[in-house]
Amino acid sequence: MPGGGGGDNPFAALFGSMGSNDLGAAFQQLGQMLSFDGGPVNWDMAKQIARQTVSQGTSDGTKDQSVGAAERAAVEEAVRLADLWLDDATSLPSGAGSVVAWSRAEWVEATLPVWKDLVDPVAERVGTAMGQVLPEEMQAMAGPLLGVMRSMGGAMFGTQIGQAVGQLAGEVVGSTDIGLPLGPAGKAALLPLNIEVFGKDLGVPKDEVRLYLALREAAHQRLFAHVPWLRSHLFGAVEGYARGIKVDTSKLEDAVGNLDPSNPEQLQEALQSGMFQPQDTPEQKAALARLETALALVEGWVDAVVHAAAKPRLGSADALRETLRRRRASGGPAEQTFATLIGLELRPRRLRDAARLWASLADARGVDGRDGLWAHPDMLPTARDLDDPDGFVHREQLDFSELDKMLGEAASGKGPDLEKKDRPEDTDADPGKKDGPEDSDGSGGSGDDEDRGSGA
Known part of the structure; x- marks a missing residue:
């Protein structure tokens, strides 16, 4: 973690470099931290720590800097050209209404709201557990203490998240690097x-590196813009996984019972020691399989589409593709921090399998037939289909001419309901559940061992 002692202690992260003249301001800030009551994570602190982490620079000595006019113009031109190339590789139209070139600090500001959606469900579980470590008869008497504990927990999470986001700002090249x-x-x-x-030691011209990364960013934007259910599907999968996370209350009890108010890094160490242990249940395995499959399908589609667009035009397409695949498979320090903190790795373990399946679909059914599968989550390949891509590609019961007809009727408000026709056994089901992550992966818990064991 950057920042020396600040990596383990939010107090040091905030006040470690202050002199005696700043002591009054430091205690005022400490009071604000302990009086925080705005949710499971102190996001004001997270933003402050992220900014500090960015300002310190990365381990290679690179410092953040404002984006100049020439760099901004180069980014805009790269995305414009990328969108032209993608028109030949996918039936989904452009999804980028605007193009921006961000500094690292600007990336932090723009993405923190989404990190809040990702992290709050897990942090809420920890906050609840912190309030339950005392016997019930003591909780009423310890009300003020519990409030302080919750505030400290929010501060601890805010510090960790802020440092991880700040580190990630030094690694990412766009807004969709992690598939979300x-x-x-x-x-x-x-x-x-x-x-x-990123391109410094690749031996590839800078313009080609920028253009290839613009292709990936623009492809992600097309998918997220024109598959309206996809965002909620992915975040629902993350939330489903978070609901199954088990907080090790015995570790938390030890941390709270031995807590020294003058040594708050004890609780911080507990947060870093793996309190979040996935339950070994079929439901938890199914949630993990759904999440990993969803990420693999998104990243695999982008990989296949970008390769189809870049291969005929860029001599470095193969090398850049392999470099980015390995980068996604290994993850950087910031991604590993998130894995430790919330027990979740946002990596597409089966990216290569998914990319092969999407490429085979384009060969067998054409670009329209491949991209048409994004019309509904129930039509997407499952973890089992990644094991048997040929079986999925050539599945005879999928009549795409009939599907096109039904989609047209549904769009015009005529004809039968598409979901009911596809799934007659679900006619009495709650329609609000159809787009949930539970419906997207018919494999349930099966295929999970293969998912978790396969490298990207």
């Missing part, structure tokens, strides 16, 4: 400084 739409909808974003660092 982190930025504002319809806004394609690239980070010129990080693109320069």
